[in-house]
Amino acid sequence: MSPFLGELVGTALLIIFGAGVCAGVNLKKSYAANSGWIVITMGWGLAVAVAAYAVGKYSGAHLNPALTVALALSGDFPWGDVPMYVIAQVLGAMAGATVVYLHYWPHWKETDDPAVKLGVFATGPAVPNPAANLLSEIIGTFVLVLAILAIGANRFADGLNPFVVGFLIVAIGLSLGGTTGYAINPARDFGPRLAHFLLPIPGKGSSNWSYAWVPIVGPLLGGALGSLVYKALFLGKASPALWGALIAAAAVLAGVGMVHRKERESAAAERRST
Template sequence: MHGFIGEFFGTMILILLGCGSCASNSLKKTYGQNSGWLFICLSWGMAVTMGVYVAGMLGSLGHLNPAVTIPFAIFGLFPWSQVVPYVLGQFLGGFLGAVLVIIQFYPHFKESKSEEEGNSVGIFATRPAIANPVFNFISEVVATFAFVYILLNLGNFTTGLKPFIVGMLIMVVGTCLGTTTGFALNPARDWAPRFAYTIIPVPNKSVAEWGYAWVPMLGPIVGGLIACGLYTIA
């Protein structure tokens, strides 16, 4: 249960802060409207840092990401018995974090009448800058490979200042590689908030774009598998 609880609350914090930054940047009449890509990357990096700290305190390893948990288990770096609790905690925590963002910004969703006014699924889930499924998939594979491979070389990343380093890693992946697809890197980070946006009555909401959702689901897992495979044979 410690793994489930840690991943649940850690991922909840990750999504609450990360998607909160996207809402602040996109929705009308927030003080953070149009703050820009660097603001979003820095915010997501710090969101991951705080999520890892919370998860570690509550007894998990701070994965917060099926693209970490599943490849780690496949290559013997994590026990299979913990995969279901970890992944379940990640998706449920991500869903709750997105619901809290909807509540927090509810008046601003009402003010933002259309996608052109910033009210879109992009607050909660990733979208490609240029829609090209093959290259969008490759972008997620490459970005997640870089993230997980560097992560593997940090050891236990829940201790000391390592969560801060993980946050800086997220930020640099976002600024250097994330401008093509919005750097999902994490199926739970994308699918759980996307599902919340789909079923919760968000004012003036647009479509959830599930036709693209296979990219942020499969691309990160493949990138994580390549990183873990290279790590184990190197």
């Protein structure tokens, strides 16, 4: 199996299990309906572990553009292979989302709320606030990449690393996932969101493209920071790129916050004038 196919298959498996648990918990007339957030976080953690076990020896099981870019920044992955990996991850995520759509075929009509249907495929904010939502994704992915690199520096029994990383995903979901649904992976959100847009899902509503940039930009910034901070703190190899990443993250957050504040002020002014 080629690395491209490994990333495609692995990311498809990730979404089949991950979006699948979201569908099982949230769609009407599923036996798993309303089983809660802990079930969702466990499902995603096991999804990552299974996908990593399946394709780790073929591609390294990045399954996440933020991790691929972070490894390239740290010098552990060739930049020339980044586009191939990202394309494979997005295509795999779309394929996995399509399988989930087919698997839950009769449940879409039984579920009235379009937001619930979108939530099977893509993430969204519990409290819409672009700067805060972006910060949540930055922090979640920072922790993800920093912890993955730290875990990789330990010696475990053969084959145990993917299982440990799976529990890391559960921990991030339980502790940090309640704000935005913890995409922490641009392909995990963009691929299924695009599938939601294209698939003939009954009563599906909007794909919420106005939010779609947050689970792309946030994880990329957070992953880059996680990689560079790991090198500086754990390996003693501080890089000028770390300051660049910090400045970029601060500038993006400040800009988003300013735009959001102006939008709120404009909306308040309109309400006062009516």
